[in-house]
Amino acid sequence: MASVEFRNVTKSFGLFTAVADVSFDIGDGEFVCLLGPSGCGKTTSLRMIAGLETPTSGEILIGGREVTHLHPKDRNIAMVFQDYALYPHMNLADNIAYPLKVRGEPVDKRHGRAKEVADVLKIGHLMDRLPSQISGGQQQRTSLARALVYPAQVYLFDEPLSNLDAKLRLEARGFLNHLQRDMGMTAVYVTHDQAEAMALATRIAVMDQGRIVQYASPIEIYRRPATTFVANFVGNPPMNLIEAEGTNRDGRLALKADGLTIADLPITDVIGKALSNSPKLTLGVRPEHLSIADTETGNRLTAPLFANENMGPESLVTVDRQGSRVTARIFTDDHLSLGETVTLGFSTEHIHLFDSMGNRIPAVGE
């Protein structure tokens, strides 16, 4: 196991900059998820760690060793590909044992080791099959077995679960989580699925347009998203963002937006500073922090009901504020009818404020 470090890494493809001056480090034994929408540079970053792409500028270190221009074979890494990349002409035993074959292990020794790993992954009985003769979930585990069959410094995962159906994905996610904690492996995991990142990572690097927007623990990213982009990307459903005009009313913040009332939010120094730059603020509240309010006091948002989706333990209640919608996760089954005016309440501690540039305004005590 080893640490990974990016120092001012930039990668351009012609005029397009995929990764722009990115610096971050991954500690020994950490499980870091690179999270972001497609085209944000997360896969390119992973491929640069693997050596499959060469940075245009900057340095990459693995275990303190500079590897920026090193061939993939000399980096001692393991990687699971999105399409699994199982060799179609080799049976499972040969597929899994291939990394040992190129390391010069004799055939019975490498097949023995492959079988051990395959047994852990519950594919040990399929060793004679070709990849085309097994199911998608088994193929995924085969590619995982091929990565685990030799001791690597860093394990790289390129959206390994995206080709699985929902149920298998949950199962594989749980297994990966267990495996990482068990082995203490250093892992870099690329995904666009925020739930996967939240469930697996010790730290998440949220990427957007080639840059890291926030690099923090899942709980930190959930509780204190650094920008509106992060706020909108993490959480299911994502955080509600309401654009409003802020004014100072006797030391209290007043937000002017349709149906919105903020009862009691003192203007701190940071809020005051943001207001002096621009009165345009964004208010963020997570759906799970909204509830149906029965009194006309406190922080609240009033708008007509747009949709009410019953999910079993909870319902998603969406109200429509002239085109911009706000969703609440409600854990009671109140009957609401379409078009009915709904008042959603939320407490002050669950308010997130972002300035006109979309950056977080720290709350009191942050």
Next chain:
Amino acid sequence: MKLTIPAFVGRIAFSALAALLGAVFALPLLWFLFAPFNARAELGLAVPEPWTLQNFVTVFGNSYAVQALWNSFIQAIGGVILIGAAATLAAYALSRSSIPGKGAVTYILLLFSSVVSGSAAMVPIFLIISAAGLMDTHIAVILTFAGGLLPTAMFILRDFIDSIPKSYEESAMVAGASPVQAFFDVALPVIRPGIVVIVVWSFVNIWGSFLIPFILLRSDRNMPASVAIYSFYSEAGTPIVTLLAAYSLIYSLPVIALYLFVSWKFGFRFFGGIKA
């Protein structure tokens, strides 16, 4: 459903027409199967009476004709090895590397390839081969065919390799393989069906070609079978049908055998950029 009488008549007429057309195409093939075994074969179709192998005995007694079959093998197999190996390496490089303008290279080569093996370029080819001192050698024929067939072979194969995900070789290299190991262990087995198509296609092309060996070769001992067939003409220029038929049958067998072998072993799943 009961057929109406006009529809019934229509079907009969269609079937009769199809049978007639089929017969027109089948007759030469039947002649081709019967004549070699008929000691008195003529250009007309006749069932051998009696069946005999006498024609084959005569053909195999002709050392020039046997040598010519052997020459065909040397030239076709030499050409196939050269084209197969060169096209695989070139197509792989064109597909996987990031050389700018690599697409243009393939298309320009493809454009000129029809010139190289076509009759228009015969004079320059003759002069080049002559200047290189390669006249009347197998190498001359092999090189000329390689020049003519390689671009198309590269084009077909590059298309095939493009459709194979890069992640095969990438995963091999991440696992510790050198680029050469990744090519031989992973890429080559995966692109083998494409190479087989190239091999069959170039073998058939060289085996059946008349003009290039006829021009580039001088002596009887180097001529391939396609040229040697002309030795079964009498001095007056009339064909000796019995021997010609027997020799033609022998001449066509390797190609048929190659097709059968390939379709049994690999199947023609892929042909000319179209996957079935």
